[in-house]
Amino acid sequence: MSKNAPLYEVRHIRNLKEMLAQSVDIWADAPAFLTKPVRGEPYVPVSYRSYAGDVDRVGTALLRRGIGRGAAVAILSETRYEWYVSYLSVLNGEAIIVPLDKELPGEELRSLLERAHVRAIFVSPQQLPKLLPVLPELDELELVIYMGEEEPGLTAEPAPTQTFVSFSELMEEGRQALADGDESFARVEIDPEEMRVILFTSGTTARSKGVMHNHRSLCKNLMAMCQMTDVHHPDVALSVLPLHHTYECTCGFLCQLYRGNTVAECEGLRYITKNMAEARATIILVVPLMLEAFHKRIWSAIRSDEKKAKKVAFALRLSRFLRRIGIDIRKKLFAQIHESFGGAMRMFISGGAAINPQVLADFEDFGFIAIQGYGLTECAPILALNRDIYSKHESAGLPLPDVDVKVLDPDENGIGEFAARGENLMLGYYEDPERTAEALVDGWFHTGDYGYIDKDGFVIITGRKVNVIVTKNGRNIFPEELEALLNRSEYVLESVVSGKPARDGDQIVAVEIYPNHDAIAARLGIAEPTEEQIYELLRVAVREVNSQIPSYKAIRDISIRDTEFTKNTSRKIVRAHVKR
Numbered sequence: 178m179s180k181n182a183p184l185y186e187v188r189h190i191r192n193l194k195e196m197l198a199q200s201v202d203i204w205a206d207a208p209a210f211l212t213k214p215v216r217g218e219p220y221v222p223v224s225y226r227s228y229a230g231d232v233d234r235v236g237t238a239l240l241r242r243g244i245g246r247g248a249a250v251a252i253l254s255e256t257r258y259e260w261y262v263s264y265l266s267v268l269n270g271e272a273i274i275v276p277l278d279k280e281l282p283g284e285e286l287r288s289l290l291e292r293a294h295v296r297a298i299f300v301s302p303q304q305l306p307k308l309l310p311v312l313p314e315l316d317e318l319e320l321v322i323y324m325g326e327e328e329p330g331l332t333a334e335p336a337p338t339q340t341f342v343s344f345s346e347l348m349e350e351g352r353q354a355l356a357d358g359d360e361s362f363a364r365v366e367i368d369p370e371e372m373r374v375i376l377f378t379s380g381t382t383a384r385s386k387g388v389m390h391n392h393r394s395l396c397k398n399l400m401a402m403c404q405m406t407d408v409h410h411p412d413v414a415l416s417v418l419p420l421h422h423t424y425e426c427t428c429g430f431l432c433q434l435y436r437g438n439t440v441a442e443c444e445g446l447r448y449i450t451k452n453m454a455e456a457r458a459t460i461i462l463v464v465p466l467m468l469e470a471f472h473k474r475i476w477s478a479i480r481s482d483e484k485k486a487k488k489v490a491f492a493l494r495l496s497r498f499l500r501r502i503g504i505d506i507r508k509k510l511f512a513q514i515h516e517s518f519g520g521a522m523r524m525f526i527s528g529g530a531a532i533n534p535q536v537l538a539d540f541e542d543f544g545f546i547a548i549q550g551y552g553l554t555e556c557a558p559i560l561a562l563n564r565d566i567y568s569k570h571e572s573a574g575l576p577l578p579d580v581d582v583k584v585l586d587p588d589e590n591g592i593g594e595f596a597a598r599g600e601n602l603m604l605g606y607y608e609d610p611e612r613t614a615e616a617l618v619d620g621w622f623h624t625g626d627y628g629y630i631d632k633d634g635f636v637i638i639t640g641r642k643v644n645v646i647v648t649k650n651g652r653n654i655f656p657e658e659l660e661a662l663l664n665r666s667e668y669v670l671e672s673v674v675s676g677k678p679a680r681d682g683d684q685i686v687a688v689e690i691y692p693n694h695d696a697i698a699a700r701l702g703i704a705e706p707t708e709e710q711i712y713e714l715l716r717v718a719v720r721e722v723n724s725q726i727p728s729y730k731a732i733r734d735i736s737i738r739d740t741e742f743t744k745n746t747s748r749k750i751v752r753a754h755v756k757r
Contacts, residue, residue, distance in 0.1 A: 245270075305323065321339060465530050663690070675689075686730065708737070
C-alpha cells in the first residue's frame with residue numbers, strides 16, 4: 178500500500194451528454210453492454226455507437242411528444258437494456274429522470290408518481306400489472322412507454338388523457354425523425370446546475386425523501402471516484418444490484434460508460450456465478466450480505482476437507498511471506514477460487530453498509546482487490562472510498578478529492594456526526610424546504626452517520642444517529658458496531674441490536690438473532706438442534722462479543738427469530754420492522 182501514490186488521471190466532463198459523446202469518440206465499436214434479451218441464451222453485445230444511437234432516437238421521440246423542460250419521467254423496471262437507454266435519453270434531453278424501486282407496492286408507487294408530478298413513465302412487462310390499477314388516479318401522467326415487444330393486454334382502462342406506446346414504436350418514431358433531419362435532441366444544451374434527477378430514498382424509518390441532483394453533482398462524483406480507484410477499459414462490470422439505487426446507477430452504470438467499460442446484465446441472483454464466467458466479469462459491486470455469502474461459501478468448501486484446509490493454510494502463509502519481498506503468486510496459489518468467480522474477476526467493491534473487515538482481508542489474501550466505500554443518495558452517492566492501492570479494511574475509506582468531511586461535536590473518543598461539503602452534494606429535497614434546511618446547514622450536509630476520522634484520514638463509521646442507544650448517564654451505544662462483531666460468529670447469520678427499557682428507567686442492550694442453523698447443526702453433530710441448544714451457542718457468541726467491549730455496551734438480552742429480517746431492495750434490514 179502507498180499512502181502518497183498519486184491519484185489516477187481522469188478526463189474532465191461537465192455533463193453526462195458530453196461524457197457519452199466523448200466515450201463514443203474513444204470506444205465507438207467496443208461493447209458498452211452485454212445484454213440478455215432471452216434468459217439462458219448467450220449475451221448479445223451492444224456497442225457504444227449503437228447505444229448512443231438508441232439514446233438519440235428515444236430522446237428525439239420524447240421531445241417530439243412534448244416531454245420537454247421540467248417534465249418528470251419515471252422508470253419502473255428491473256435491469257434491462259431499455260432502462261439504460263431510457264435514463265440517458267431523458268437526462269441528455271430536457272426532462273427530469275425519476276428512477277423508481279420496482280419493489281414498491283401499488284399505493285406507494287401512486288404516491289411517488291403524484292409527488293414527483295410524473296408526466297411520462299417507462300414500464301416493463303413485469304411491472305405493468307402494478308401500474309395499471311393506479312393509472313386512473315394519476316391526473317398528470319400523459320404517456321406510458323411499454324418496454325415489451327407487443328402491446329399489453331390492459332386489465333384497467335387508462336385515463337382518457339393517457340397514451341400508451343411501445344418502446345420499439347418510440348424508437349422507430351425517433352429513427353424516422355432523425356432521418357428527416359430532426360436535430361432537436363442533439364441541439365439541447367445541458368445546464369449542469371439545473372435540477373434533473375429526483376431519487377426517492379427507501380423511507381424505511383420515515384416518509385421517503387426526493388433527493389434532487391443535477392449533471393454537475395453526478396459528474397463531479399464520477400471524476401472523483403475514478404481518481405481513487407483504477408477502473409479502466411476494458412473492464413467488465415456485472416450488474417447485480419437494483420438500478421434505481423444511486424449506488425448501482427452511478428457506480429455500476431454511469432462510471433462504466435465514463436471509463437469505457439462493459440456493463441453485463443445479470444439474469445438474477447441465482448445466476449451470478451454463471452454470468453460472471455459467461456461475461457468474463459472483472460468487477461462487481463455488491464452489498465455486504467452478498468460478499469459475506471461468497472466468503473462463507475469459500476470457507477465452507479475449504480473446511481469440509483481437512484487436507485484442503487491444511488493446503489490453504491500453508492498457501493496463505495507462503496503468499497504473505499512472498500508478498501513481503503515483492504513476489505505475488507496469489508492468483509496461481511488460489512486459482513480454484515478465482516475460477517469459481519469466472520476466472521477474470523479482479524475487484525469486489527462493497528457498499529451500502531459496513532462489512533466485516535476480515536471478509537475483505539481474506540479476499541485480498543486470495544488475490545482480489547476488495548474494498549469498501551461510503552455514500553449516501555444525497556452525495557450522488559460516494560463520499561469516501563478506499564483506494565485499490567491504499568486501504569484500511571475496517572474503514573469506509575478516504576474522503577473523495579475536493580470533498581470535505583468533518584466530525585460535528587466530537588465526544589471524548591472523537592465520535593460525532595459526519596458532515597460533508599463538496600460539489601457532489603444534492604440540491605435539496607424535492608418540495609420539502611424544511612427537511613432541506615435541516616440537512617444542509619451553511620453548505621454542509623449533515624449525514625446522520627456517527628463516527629470518527631483516524632490519524633491517517635480514514636473515515637470510521639460507528640452507526641446511524643437514528644439508531645443510537647443513549648443511556649441514562651449520556652453514553653452513546655451504536656447498534657451497528659455490536660452487530661458487526663456479533664455477525665462474525667459462524668452461528669449468526671443476521672442480528673439487530675436495539676435498546677430495551679429496564680425497570681430502573683434506563684435502557685439495556687438487546688439483540689434479536691437469526692441463527693445459522695446449518696453451522697449450529699454441524700457444530701453439535703445433530704440434524705435438528707433444540708431451541709435450548711441453539712440459544713446456548715448464541716449465548717457463547719454474545720459472551721465473546723461482550724468480552725471485547727466496555728461493560729456499559731454489553732448485550733444483556735437475547736431473542737431468536739425463525740426467519741431472516743425484512744430487507745429493502747438494497748438488501749438493508751428494515752429496522753422499523755424489528756421486534757422491540
